[in-house]
Amino acid sequence: MAATGQVKNPTATMGWARTGRSSMRSTNMIRAGIFFGMAICWEALSRSGLLFRDVVPSLFSIWASIWKLVSSPVFYANLQVTAWEIFASLAIGSGLGIAVGIILGANRFLGAAYEPYVYYLAPTPRIIFFPVMIMWFGVGVASKIALGALSCFFTVALSTAGGMREVDKVLIRVGRSFRATPWQMATKIYLPAMRAPVLNGIRLGFGTATVTCLLAETKLSNQGLGYMIMQIYARFDMPSLYGLLIIVFIIAGVGNLILGKVTGTSA
Amino acid sequence: MTLATSAAVDAASGKQPQLVIDNVFKQFGEGPGSVVAIDHMSFNVMPGEFVSVIGPSGCGKSTLFNIIGGLLDEYSGDVLIERERIAGPHKAVGMVFQEESTFPWRNVIDNVAFPLELLGVNKSERLDRAHHFIDLVGLKGFEKLMPSALSGGMRQRVSIARTLVSKPQILLMDEPFAALDEQTRLLLGDKITQIQQDLNQTTLLITHNLTEAVQLSDRIVVMTYRPGKVKRIVDIKLPRPRTSDVVSSDAFGHYVAEIWADLREEATRGMADSESAQRGGSRG
Amino acid sequence: MASPSLAQHRAIPIILGASTVIGVFVVLEVLLRIGVVNKYVVPLPSQVLLALERIIVEENIFGRMRETAYEMVVSCVMVIILGVPIGSLLYRWRSLRQAVLDWVAAMAAAPLVLAFPLFLVMFGRSPTTVIVMSVITGLAPIIIKTTEGLLGVRPVLINVGRSLKLTDWQMFHMILLPAALPTIFSGIRLSWTFVLISVVGIEFLINLGGLGQLINDLSERYDLPGTYGAIGFVILVSVAFFMILERVETWLRPAK
Numbered sequence: 001m002a003a004t005g006q007v008k009n010p011t012a013t014m015g016w017a018r019t020g021r022s023s024m025r026s027t028n029m030i031r032a033g034i035f036f037g038m039a040i041c042w043e044a045l046s047r048s049g050l051l052f053r054d055v056v057p058s059l060f061s062i063w064a065s066i067w068k069l070v071s072s073p074v075f076y077a078n079l080q081v082t083a084w085e086i087f088a089s090l091a092i093g094s095g096l097g098i099a100v101g102i103i104l105g106a107n108r109f110l111g112a113a114y115e116p117y118v119y120y121l122a123p124t125p126r127i128i129f130f131p132v133m134i135m136w137f138g139v140g141v142a143s144k145i146a147l148g149a150l151s152c153f154f155t156v157a158l159s160t161a162g163g164m165r166e167v168d169k170v171l172i173r174v175g176r177s178f179r180a181t182p183w184q185m186a187t188k189i190y191l192p193a194m195r196a197p198v199l200n201g202i203r204l205g206f207g208t209a210t211v212t213c214l215l216a217e218t219k220l221s222n223q224g225l226g227y228m229i230m231q232i233y234a235r236f237d238m239p240s241l242y243g244l245l246i247i248v249f250i251i252a253g254v255g256n257l258i259l260g261k262v263t264g265t266s267a
Numbered sequence: 268m269t270l271a272t273s274a275a276v277d278a279a280s281g282k283q284p285q286l287v288i289d290n291v292f293k294q295f296g297e298g299p300g301s302v303v304a305i306d307h308m309s310f311n312v313m314p315g316e317f318v319s320v321i322g323p324s325g326c327g328k329s330t331l332f333n334i335i336g337g338l339l340d341e342y343s344g345d346v347l348i349e350r351e352r353i354a355g356p357h358k359a360v361g362m363v364f365q366e367e368s369t370f371p372w373r374n375v376i377d378n379v380a381f382p383l384e385l386l387g388v389n390k391s392e393r394l395d396r397a398h399h400f401i402d403l404v405g406l407k408g409f410e411k412l413m414p415s416a417l418s419g420g421m422r423q424r425v426s427i428a429r430t431l432v433s434k435p436q437i438l439l440m441d442e443p444f445a446a447l448d449e450q451t452r453l454l455l456g457d458k459i460t461q462i463q464q465d466l467n468q469t470t471l472l473i474t475h476n477l478t479e480a481v482q483l484s485d486r487i488v489v490m491t492y493r494p495g496k497v498k499r500i501v502d503i504k505l506p507r508p509r510t511s512d513v514v515s516s517d518a519f520g521h522y523v524a525e526i527w528a529d530l531r532e533e534a535t536r537g538m539a540d541s542e543s544a545q546r547g548g549s550r551g
Numbered sequence: 552m553a554s555p556s557l558a559q560h561r562a563i564p565i566i567l568g569a570s571t572v573i574g575v576f577v578v579l580e581v582l583l584r585i586g587v588v589n590k591y592v593v594p595l596p597s598q599v600l601l602a603l604e605r606i607i608v609e610e611n612i613f614g615r616m617r618e619t620a621y622e623m624v625v626s627c628v629m630v631i632i633l634g635v636p637i638g639s640l641l642y643r644w645r646s647l648r649q650a651v652l653d654w655v656a657a658m659a660a661a662p663l664v665l666a667f668p669l670f671l672v673m674f675g676r677s678p679t680t681v682i683v684m685s686v687i688t689g690l691a692p693i694i695i696k697t698t699e700g701l702l703g704v705r706p707v708l709i710n711v712g713r714s715l716k717l718t719d720w721q722m723f724h725m726i727l728l729p730a731a732l733p734t735i736f737s738g739i740r741l742s743w744t745f746v747l748i749s750v751v752g753i754e755f756l757i758n759l760g761g762l763g764q765l766i767n768d769l770s771e772r773y774d775l776p777g778t779y780g781a782i783g784f785v786i787l788v789s790v791a792f793f794m795i796l797e798r799v800e801t802w803l804r805p806a807k
Contacts, residue, residue, distance in 0.1 A: 023649070030650035055673050112564035114571070123744045124789045125751035128763065128782050131770035135592050211662040218668070219756055226665075233668040245666055252662050338713055355716070362714040366707040372729040381725075382715055 054238035065243035075228070079251075082213060082224040085141050089148025089209040094202050096149070097156025101201075104157070105164020115161055122154040130216055141223070144216040151212040152205030159201025160194070167193040199263035206259055210252050283350070284311035285469050286335070286437055291344035293330055304330040306494035307344070312437070315467040317460075319480035321526070322490030323534035325541070328473045329365075331495065332441040335471065336362045348437065361435030365442040369414040369422045369429075375401065376410040378425050382433040400428040403462055420451040424458070431462070438463075438470040444479065453511045456482050464508055477530060481505075481522045482514055489526060492533040492540070499529055594775040602776035603784060610765060616788075618761030619750060622678050626685040626746045631739065634690050638697025638735075639723070648698065659691035667753055676759050685749040689742040696738020700731030733803045740796040747789055762788070 039059060046056045069075045104111040104118070129150060133143040167190060175189045217226025225248055232240045293305040304327035312318045322328050333339040335346055337356035346353045348360065356362070369378050380397040388396070401410055404424040414422050423443055430438065444452040460483055463470050474480050480487050481503060489499040503522060505513055513519050576596040582588045583595050594602075606612060641648040641655075667684050674680040704727055712722045728735075754763025762785045769777040 026646060027649045030646055031654075034650065109564055109567075112561075113568040117568060117572070120790045120793060121786070123748065123793050124786050125748040125755070125763070127752045128755050128766050128785055130755075131766065131778055132782065134770075135775075207660060207662070211664060214662065214665055215752070215756065218665075229665070229668055233671065236672070238672065241668060241672070245669065248665060249661055253657065253660075256660060336714055338710060356714045358716065360714075362710075364707050364710060366705070368707045368711050370708065370726070370729065372732070385715060385717070385721070 054236075057239040057242060061239040062242045062246070065237075065240040066247060069240065069243055069247060078223060078225050078228045081141065082217065082226065085144045085148060085213040085217075085224065086206070086209050088141075088145040089213060090152055090202070090206055092145065093149035093152035093209065094156045094205055097153045097201065097205070098160050098198060100153075101157040101160025101198075102164055105161035111161065111165075115158075118154055118157050118161075122158060126151050126154075127212065127215055127219075130219060133216075134220065139220060144213050144221065144224070147216050148209040148213045152209040155205045155208050156198070156201040159197050159204065163194045163197025163201075164190075166197065196264070203256065203259045203263055207252070207256060210255070214248065282313055285314045285316075285349065286312040286471065287345070287347040287350075288331075288335065289345040289347060291331070291334060291342055291346065293327070293334060293339070293342040303494035305334070305342070306496045308490075308495060308497050309344075310488050310497055310500060312469060312471055314469055317463055317470045317472070317483055317485045318488060319472045319474055319484040319486075320488045320490060321474055321477065321480045321530065322495060323492050323530065323537040324475055325537050326490045326492045326533065327495030328475070328490060329441060331490075332362075332439065332473045336360060336439055359436040361430040361433060361438050363423075363427055363430050363438070363440040363443045365445050367419070367422060367446075369425045371414050374411050374413050375406065375417075375425055378414070379428045379432055381429060386433065396432055397428075400432045401425075403431070403465075404428045405458060420447050420455060423447065424455065427459070431466075431468075436469060438468050439473075440470070441473045442475065443472075444476070445474075452476075452479065453482075453514070457511045459483060460509055477523055477527060478514060481519060481526065482509070482511065487526060489529050490533070492536045498533070499526075501526060591775070594779055598776040599780045599783065602774070602780040606765070606769075606777055606780055606784070610768075612765075612784075615761035615765050618678075619754065619763070620761070622681045622685070622750050622754075622760060623747060626682050626689065626750060627743050629682070629686045630689040630693055630742055630746060633686070634693030634738075634742065635697050635735065637690075638694040639701065641694065641698045642701035652695070652698065655691050655694050659695060663688050664749055664752065667756065671757060676757055678760060680757065681750055681753045681760055684753050685746045688749040689746040692741040692745065693735070693738045696741070697731070697735050700734030700738075701727055703734060704730040733800075736800050736803050740800050743796060744793055747792055751785060751789070 042056060043059050045051065046058045100118070104115045127147070130143070130147055133146045133150075137143040137146050171189050171193065172185075175185045180188065213224070214226040214229075217224040218230050219226075221227040225244070229241070229244055229248075232244060288308055288310050291305055291308050293303070295302045295304060308331070310318075320328060320331060330339065334342050335353075337353050337360065340355070348357050351357075353360075370381070373381070376394065376397050379401055380393045383393040383396060398410065401407060404427055406421060406424055406428070409417065409421070414425065417425070423446075427440075427443065444455055447455065456479060459470075462468065463483075472480070472483060484503050487501045487503060488497055489501065490496070491498045501522070505516070505518055505522070579588070579593070580596050583590055583593060641652060664684060666687075667680065670680045670683050674683065708726055708730055709722070712726045717725065750760075751763045754760035755767055756763075758764055758767045762781075766778060766781045766785065769781050
């Protein structure tokens with residue numbers, strides 16, 4: 001399991017496939033029950049006045065603030081900035097990650113020499129590099145893109161290196177026995193074999209880049225969704241804080257799902 | 268020897284059977300897709316006797332094992348131990364499973380002492396009794412090792428020692444040597460015979476291995492292929508005490524041939540069944 | 552093949568890797584001294600090393616480590632106290648598991664740490680915020696791995712327990728839990744790694760606590776060598792932590 005890796009989809013490995021239709025229905029009923037139960041407890045707590053001011057705001061006010069946010073141009077402006085940061089981080093980090101991963105995976109010697117550094121530096125609190133990025137790239141989006149790229153580089157590099165090593169040795173020998181040129185080997189054997197691990201690495205990298213860019217924005221920024229979160233926090237506008245967080249989680253989740261579908265990998 | 272005669276012999280000797288299987292019937296599923304695993308089987312096991320149940324693969328032997336062991340609750344008919352109908356695993360029964368069942372996180376002596384731990388026996392007595400049975404199965408000196416350091420045969424011996432340590436009145440074993448090679452099996456068979464004779468241990472062994480059954484048993488119950496019924500009960504009148512040398516005797520060969528004649532018919536039916544299932548291809 | 556040369560063989564990549572790292576620093580030092588790289592952006596590696604000593608002495612590094620360690624220990628313990636029982640419940644009740652496990656998996660993938668401003672409001676700038684946030688981040692892997700480990704216990708071991716008429720509780724703590732432990736620990740490893748990253752990260756973000764705050768302080772003072780030194784130090788600590796966890800996990804594995 002990669003150091004910063006995901007936990008494999010548990011339901012897939014736990015025989016979920018054997019679920020019949022009636023069992024599906026009771027599952028959905030339990031889910032609905034839990035969902036509504038929690039919603040009711042929340043609302044009750046909110047109206048009880050037990051907690052300090054707006055710490056648990058009414059669900060209706062949260063809903064209202066979500067609508068307000070989603071219909072404000074400010075939200076979309078910030079969304080654009082963050083989206084651009086994530087996209088650029090992912091592009092740079094993946095590009096470098098794939099290149100380094102291929103080298104480390106293909107060459108056993110170089111892999112033995114350098115991959116441990118990548119492997120052990122991956123599960124570290126990389127956000128603490130932010131001051132360095134600010135010194136190098138200034139306080140604008142560039143520093144956040146740099147930090148995001150640094151974060152997802154590790155994920156992609158490790159997935160790619162692992163994928164390179166996993167390429168079935170037999171297939172490589174088949175290619176050699178047909179005297180394939182390096183270019184042919186790369187495009188006809190390695191590329192198709194590597195598709196899954198590389199795309200999975202990119203999908204995981206998307207998650208890392210998203211968190212990193214948003215957190216960096218909360219620390220020091222004047223644009224982006226992270227900045228917006230801190231502004232709302234400073235105003236102590238709790239319903240909007242919950243609202244914006246919910247929106248951000250939904251976007252991140254949907255992004256992950258779409259990437260999963262597009263790349264053919266799953267959570 | 269037929270079932271009726273065997274029961275008559277038991278009655279004549281005046282002894283009460285320790286384990287009675289009475290008209291046990293087990294069906295899995297309902298309607299057209301259902302499978303009858305055991306079709307009204309009846310036989311007895313007398314105290315101190317070594318009885319084997321032998322049958323081809325797929326005849327329902329493991330189902331029988333689970334029913335007698337109390338792990339399978341839904342069946343019709345009765346399983347009586349000391350004339351008491353069982354309800355769940357009976358405390359007089361010690362089970363040895365076919366699969367690897369030592370606890371990988373405990374060393375040998377802690378594995379063997381486990382049932383005594385459950386009974387609340389104090390530590391020094393636990394260890395004493397565990398040592399005794401570890402010696403009995405020939406693993407003296409291996410007490411502190413972890414199961415991962417032992418061979419498959421040795422681990423199976425640990426499982427057997429663990430079952431014996433609580434002095435079960437009836438030892439119930441399901442193909443315990445199935446995963447072992449022939450030589451190990453013969454030698455372990457010797458060990459089991461010796462233990463059974465020393466302790467006068469009532470034993471019921473479920474197996475598919477013909478030579479093993481003849482080597483170890485006083486009586487053999489031959490099962491038909493699914494649905495499992497008692498085809499024959501054979502008295503094994505080989506001398507006691509016995510060792511694995513007995514496999515080279517004439518009498519041994521006769522018994523094996525006699526039982527194989529019965530078994531072969533059932534095994535053939537079993538093979539034909541599985542071949543047609545494979546050729547049939549798609550799910551039914 | 553004589554064993555000394557085989558050992559040499561394996562040491563070469565390690566030496567290459569280490570010397571590359573040192574080489575990079577040496578080159579950097581040279582480039583900085585001759586003015587090719589801007590000294591106001593990247594400090595001299597030699598100065599960073601000196602700064603490390605200064606930090607340890609002046610910045611109460613052990614006090615700070617204690618702070619961070621306190622938050623770590625509380626979070627790590629809480630995450631097990633909550634995660635293992637929840638995972639066990641999900642193992643026990645199939646209908647609950649089928650309903651909820653997907654949600655837990657989604658939680659494991661979600662950027663939960665973004666919600667830290669919420670907890671800032673609830674608990675203020677305090678270690679509690681750091682702890683609560685880190686526990687939430689680290690909970691999902693333990694729940695998932697506990698359930699997975701328990702479900703993966705070999706049926707024969709459960710049958711041994713049944714044949715010995717174990718009570719539910721006996722079955723759980725004498726057979727199920729020990730058998731599932733290697734898997735559960737890999738969940739703990741993942742979880743505690745997230746906890747460390749979260750604790751230090753939140754300390755850095757909200758400028759509170761121990762090591763994370765140290766980096767913040769130093770960077771706000773424009774203490775370049777100090778900032779780089781502190782970052783390096785924290786990274787080394789987290790790498791060491793991760794390595795120890797890995798060692799323990801491998802040690803647990805042979806209990807197969």
